[in-house]
Structures are given as C-alpha cells and as structure tokens.
Amino acid sequence: MSHWRLLLTRPEEDCAALAQSLAAAGIASASLPLLAIEPLSLGSAQQQCLQLLGQAQALIVVSKPAARLLLEQLDRAGIEPPSTGWFTVGEATARVLQERGLLVTFPTAGDDSEALLELPGLREAAAFPTARVVIVRGEGGRELLAERLAEQGASVEYLELYRRCLPQYPAARLPRLIDGERLNGLVVSSGQGLEHLHRLAGEDWPRLARLPLFVPSPRVAEQARALGALQIVDCRGASAAALLAAVQRSAAPAP
Structure with a gap:
C-alpha cells in the first residue's frame, strides 16, 4: 500500500476515473474538482x-x-x-x-x-x-x-x-479537505488548474505550497515555481499513466 494520499483537482468526471486508477494501484486520493466546463x-x-x-x-x-x-x-x-x-x-x-x-x-x-x-x-x-x-x-x-x-x-x-471555471466552494474548503483527509500531495492537470488551486488556497497557500505538487509539463512546473511551490514533480503528461508513474518513482513525505 502506498503512503501517498493525493488531492485530485480535474473536472469531476475525470477525477472519478483517475481516483479509480490510483486506487487500483494502492494509492489513496480525495477529489476537489477545480475546473468546471x-x-x-x-x-x-x-x-x-x-x-x-x-x-x-x-x-x-x-x-x-x-x-x-x-x-x-x-x-x-x-x-x-x-x-x-x-x-x-x-x-x-x-x-x-x-x-x-x-x-x-x-x-x-x-x-x-x-x-x-x-x-x-x-x-x-x-x-x-x-x-x-x-x-x-x-x-x-x-x-x-x-x-x-x-x-x-x-x-x-x-x-x-x-x-474552464472555478466551481464555487465554501471558504476554507480546500485546507479543510487536505487536513481532514491527511493528504500529502497535490495534483494539477493544467496551468489553469494550478491558478485555481492557488486562488482557492488564499492565505493558506504558503503552507500548501510546501506539499509535493504533481504537474503535467515543464511549462506548468515553471508556473508553480513562480507561485512559490517548493516540491514540484513533472509527470511529463496529464494522463493517469503519467501521474501513476511519477507517483511511484517519488517518495511520499514522512508522516
């Protein structure tokens, strides 16, 4: 069983499919869609x-x-x-x-x-x-x-x-989910998803920016660095397979 517990932020339908793929590999996740079509x-x-x-x-x-x-x-x-x-x-x-x-x-x-x-x-x-x-x-x-x-x-x-719109969530929904589910990694699938994550985090961003952040490309990795993310993993793709490979080659943070 993997020690990773990931936040998934894709559109709702994609989050469900991705969570299922991760669960089959023993990786826990929680979903908060940040892109509404x-x-x-x-x-x-x-x-x-x-x-x-x-x-x-x-x-x-x-x-x-x-x-x-x-x-x-x-x-x-x-x-x-x-x-x-x-x-x-x-x-x-x-x-x-x-x-x-x-x-x-x-x-x-x-x-x-x-x-x-x-x-x-x-x-x-x-x-x-x-x-x-x-x-x-x-x-x-x-x-x-x-x-x-x-x-x-x-x-x-x-x-x-x-x-792509940011769905409406109650204040502090993001940090409460991360803390309540003991999540130790964040996943974004696009530059706009990253922007929405940053916006929703608000004043909690400096704390969340210390968590490992899985991104789909060097371009989004550069955006993440500009926003102050400290641990960035470039999956070199937005597919479930690319994310799974990146997660499996990365060590989860110590509890």
Missing part, C-alpha cells in the same frame, strides 16, 4: 470554422471536453465530421473521436504539445502548401503548439468551444 455560444466566425473543417489539413483536438463539444456542434449543424486529419494530444481524447469512427493520430510517447509536434503526420500536414490547421480547445491554452506550427508555414486558427 462551461460550453460557449458560437458566433458567426466559429460557425464558419465548423462549416470549413473539411478543408483543413489538420484538426487538433486538445481535450475530451473539446472533442465531445465539437461532435455535438457538428451534429447540431448537420455537418458530417471529416474522417481523417484528426490529431489529439493524448489517447483519452482520441478515444472520444474514434468512437465516431474517425481516424485519429496521437503521440504514444508523451502526451503534451512537444510530443504531438514530433508526429510525422502532423509535420507533413503543416508542410502542405497553404496548410490550414484548426486547434479545437477551450478559451486559452496550447499557444506553443500554434506558434510552432505557424513557424512551419501553416495557417493556424482556434475553434474555442468552452471555458
């Missing part, structure tokens, strides 16, 4: 982007909510999704699209923007003359991905389908 109403520019998806050389979907909401929008508009040209950052997002019979490519070594950019198929798509790439996402994020693709000559546009 709020769908956006699409304006004329976004509607036009939907209509022209089939003309893109690459369609990059960055999360499961983005994949689900995109398929819903296409169904609502009566648009058949292109069967090819799909890329995702990770396997879980790919599965959402594959269930619709779409051909999806994703990196098997790592689940971040850097790993995605190494895929030969995406490189070929970006090198196509007057290549058009659509990144399907929530508000903000994956700017590095867009910058690198633009450097390769592609025309990149975003299709933003949702925003």
Whole structure:
C-alpha cells in the first residue's frame, strides 16, 4: 500500500476515473474538482470554422471536453465530421473521436504539445502548401503548439468551444479537505488548474505550497515555481499513466 494520499483537482468526471486508477494501484486520493466546463455560444466566425473543417489539413483536438463539444456542434449543424486529419494530444481524447469512427493520430510517447509536434503526420500536414490547421480547445491554452506550427508555414486558427471555471466552494474548503483527509500531495492537470488551486488556497497557500505538487509539463512546473511551490514533480503528461508513474518513482513525505 502506498503512503501517498493525493488531492485530485480535474473536472469531476475525470477525477472519478483517475481516483479509480490510483486506487487500483494502492494509492489513496480525495477529489476537489477545480475546473468546471462551461460550453460557449458560437458566433458567426466559429460557425464558419465548423462549416470549413473539411478543408483543413489538420484538426487538433486538445481535450475530451473539446472533442465531445465539437461532435455535438457538428451534429447540431448537420455537418458530417471529416474522417481523417484528426490529431489529439493524448489517447483519452482520441478515444472520444474514434468512437465516431474517425481516424485519429496521437503521440504514444508523451502526451503534451512537444510530443504531438514530433508526429510525422502532423509535420507533413503543416508542410502542405497553404496548410490550414484548426486547434479545437477551450478559451486559452496550447499557444506553443500554434506558434510552432505557424513557424512551419501553416495557417493556424482556434475553434474555442468552452471555458474552464472555478466551481464555487465554501471558504476554507480546500485546507479543510487536505487536513481532514491527511493528504500529502497535490495534483494539477493544467496551468489553469494550478491558478485555481492557488486562488482557492488564499492565505493558506504558503503552507500548501510546501506539499509535493504533481504537474503535467515543464511549462506548468515553471508556473508553480513562480507561485512559490517548493516540491514540484513533472509527470511529463496529464494522463493517469503519467501521474501513476511519477507517483511511484517519488517518495511520499514522512508522516
């Protein structure tokens, strides 16, 4: 049995699945979702982007909510999704699209923007003359991905389908949960999740910042350092497998 007791902060559905995976490995956890998904109403520019998806050389979907909401929008508009040209950052997002019979490519070594950019198929798509790439996402994020693709000559546009909100919690909900469950590690899956953790912690942040913090990428690790986190573990991916591997190679704090 592991001595780790982790705080999980992903959206509610993802927290439940992640907690189950950790429990199977003997790792205890408690969940406090810090990212609520709020769908956006699409304006004329976004509607036009939907209509022209089939003309893109690459369609990059960055999360499961983005994949689900995109398929819903296409169904609502009566648009058949292109069967090819799909890329995702990770396997879980790919599965959402594959269930619709779409051909999806994703990196098997790592689940971040850097790993995605190494895929030969995406490189070929970006090198196509007057290549058009659509990144399907929530508000903000994956700017590095867009910058690198633009450097390769592609025309990149975003299709933003949702925003991530911090759910409303009573004052001191976060520190009370950590203390009550005797949690000794924090997990965030994105830069925005880290921002929400910091905001919710309030005046308790200096104390919580001493706990080991598991983050999905070097970029989020740098954000955490800037906020004063003292023990940062870069999982090099946001998947359950990446987190589990990072936890298993890290020693839990002494009780």
